[in-house]
Amino acid sequence: MSHSRHSHKSRPVPAGLLALALLSAASGPVLAPSSPLLAASTDTAGAITYTKHIAPTLQQRCLGCHRQGQIGPMPLTSYSEVRPWAKSIARQVAARKMPPWFAHPDSRPMKGDLNLSQDEIDQVVAWAEAGAPEGNPADLPRPRIFPSYEGGWQLKKPDLVLQPLAAAAVGKEVDDEYRCFSVPFAEDRELWLKAVEFQPGNSQVVHHFILFGDPQRIGSALDSATTEPGWECGSMDSELVRMPILQMWAPGNVTPLSPRGIGRRLAAGSDLMLQIHYHNTSGEDQTDLSHFALHLAQPDETIDKEIRGQLVSAWQLQIAAGDPNSEHQATYTTPVNITVYSTGVHMHYRGKNMGLWATPPSGPRETLIWVPNYDFNWQLTYEFQEPMRALAGTTFQMISHHDNSANNPFNPAIPPVDVKWGLATSDEMSFSGITYTVDSEHLGITPQLPSQPQGPGGLRAFALPSDTGSWEPVESLEPREQELDL
Numbered sequence: 001m002s003h004s005r006h007s008h009k010s011r012p013v014p015a016g017l018l019a020l021a022l023l024s025a026a027s028g029p030v031l032a033p034s035s036p037l038l039a040a041s042t043d044t045a046g047a048i049t050y051t052k053h054i055a056p057t058l059q060q061r062c063l064g065c066h067r068q069g070q071i072g073p074m075p076l077t078s079y080s081e082v083r084p085w086a087k088s089i090a091r092q093v094a095a096r097k098m099p100p101w102f103a104h105p106d107s108r109p110m111k112g113d114l115n116l117s118q119d120e121i122d123q124v125v126a127w128a129e130a131g132a133p134e135g136n137p138a139d140l141p142r143p144r145i146f147p148s149y150e151g152g153w154q155l156k157k158p159d160l161v162l163q164p165l166a167a168a169a170v171g172k173e174v175d176d177e178y179r180c181f182s183v184p185f186a187e188d189r190e191l192w193l194k195a196v197e198f199q200p201g202n203s204q205v206v207h208h209f210i211l212f213g214d215p216q217r218i219g220s221a222l223d224s225a226t227t228e229p230g231w232e233c234g235s236m237d238s239e240l241v242r243m244p245i246l247q248m249w250a251p252g253n254v255t256p257l258s259p260r261g262i263g264r265r266l267a268a269g270s271d272l273m274l275q276i277h278y279h280n281t282s283g284e285d286q287t288d289l290s291h292f293a294l295h296l297a298q299p300d301e302t303i304d305k306e307i308r309g310q311l312v313s314a315w316q317l318q319i320a321a322g323d324p325n326s327e328h329q330a331t332y333t334t335p336v337n338i339t340v341y342s343t344g345v346h347m348h349y350r351g352k353n354m355g356l357w358a359t360p361p362s363g364p365r366e367t368l369i370w371v372p373n374y375d376f377n378w379q380l381t382y383e384f385q386e387p388m389r390a391l392a393g394t395t396f397q398m399i400s401h402h403d404n405s406a407n408n409p410f411n412p413a414i415p416p417v418d419v420k421w422g423l424a425t426s427d428e429m430s431f432s433g434i435t436y437t438v439d440s441e442h443l444g445i446t447p448q449l450p451s452q453p454q455g456p457g458g459l460r461a462f463a464l465p466s467d468t469g470s471w472e473p474v475e476s477l478e479p480r481e482q483e484l485d486l
Helices: 050-061 077-095 118-130 219-224 238-242 476-483
Strands: 006-010 160-164 168-170 178-183 191-199 206-214 245-249 262-264 271-278 284-290 293-294 307-314 326-333 338-346 351-359 366-371 382-390 395-402 429-439 458-462
Touching: 050 077, 118 262, 178 219, 191 206, 191 245, 219 271, 219 395, 238 458, 262 429, 307 326, 307 395, 338 351, 338 366, 366 382, 395 429
Parallel strands: 006 326, 160 458
Antiparallel strands: 160 293, 168 284, 178 271, 191 262, 191 293, 206 245, 206 271, 307 429, 326 395, 338 382, 338 429, 351 366, 351 395
């Protein structure tokens, strides 16, 4: 039974693709093994073995993160890597903490669903309890090949890679700092984005990114008003609220390329503005030199539709101290026929569960996503296996619950305090959302490519207040070029 309930009408957000992969801390915890045990390396009839049973499951569900260069704390690509963690893996999957997939099976079918069946969970547990036998190497599946491109990008070779001219200092005292950087861009032509990829320069301090379009080019003035690189923007200045969101990112999330014929518009003359949430838990002063890549629509692709984002958000949160089940609701009703591609959920440390449902003008309500056990450490984009058609008049309803009691081990305030909406992780949020296109829209646009020169590998460096405010070719940054292996 809910202790409090609040309903809201969702206001539209001027967003491009809403990636809903934001405000994440670090990868989920993995328990260290108590002591390694020797395992049998020969298969016996009927035995559950690594080579025949466990390796295929790890390949399909775990290696996206648990391989070299990715966010998993250890690789799990071979028996020698997996064996010391066998009991820990069994505990994590039995508790459904790993793999990190929080959409309940009752949700609309998703691409890349990492849910393990109960049979798969039982198999992993039984294997660990039996001493984690290796089995016959001939039973191993073929290695899974993950696409990787120059510079470590995962979607394709980028058209542009952007980075600051200098690293930002992140002091050991920085807990929740939102810093914005103006990115002088100002192409003389309209561009169409297929995706944006981010690479944190220092994963110990980078919490999330949001990339905004800056069509009014106001970021340059805000940036130049400070002596340090960038400016603090934690209050979500009114200027930022009006900027279109192009992409969001948090660890563990890579938003896919938009389908052919669909993209996000970047208006001619627009600059970019990058917001980075810094959260330094290292206990030491740090620096960060993050960068991001733009994947652009090519001239051989006709853009038919613009992809948009719509938040379904409870903006006026009132969460009483001690309330273990504070409920909030919000709705959005589409005025036109749309096609929906993805969704997600977001709260902070007091988040307990959240769902998004769609009710058409006539017909049953559909569960788009239901997250019964919310985990702030994982902010994922959930892309539908098949896009959803929503008729005009379809209502999207978000329902969430927060646990603001002393029994919540993640509550950042003990004793609990009253909480409202806010950007800091000690505040709270409550929103879901969708990415969509308008069915009646037919643009017929042939995309153009950037006109400004680029450095090797398509790299541009954006200026900070102490610099000229214009693009510099990467040849002037030879040490940086070597660092990035361009």
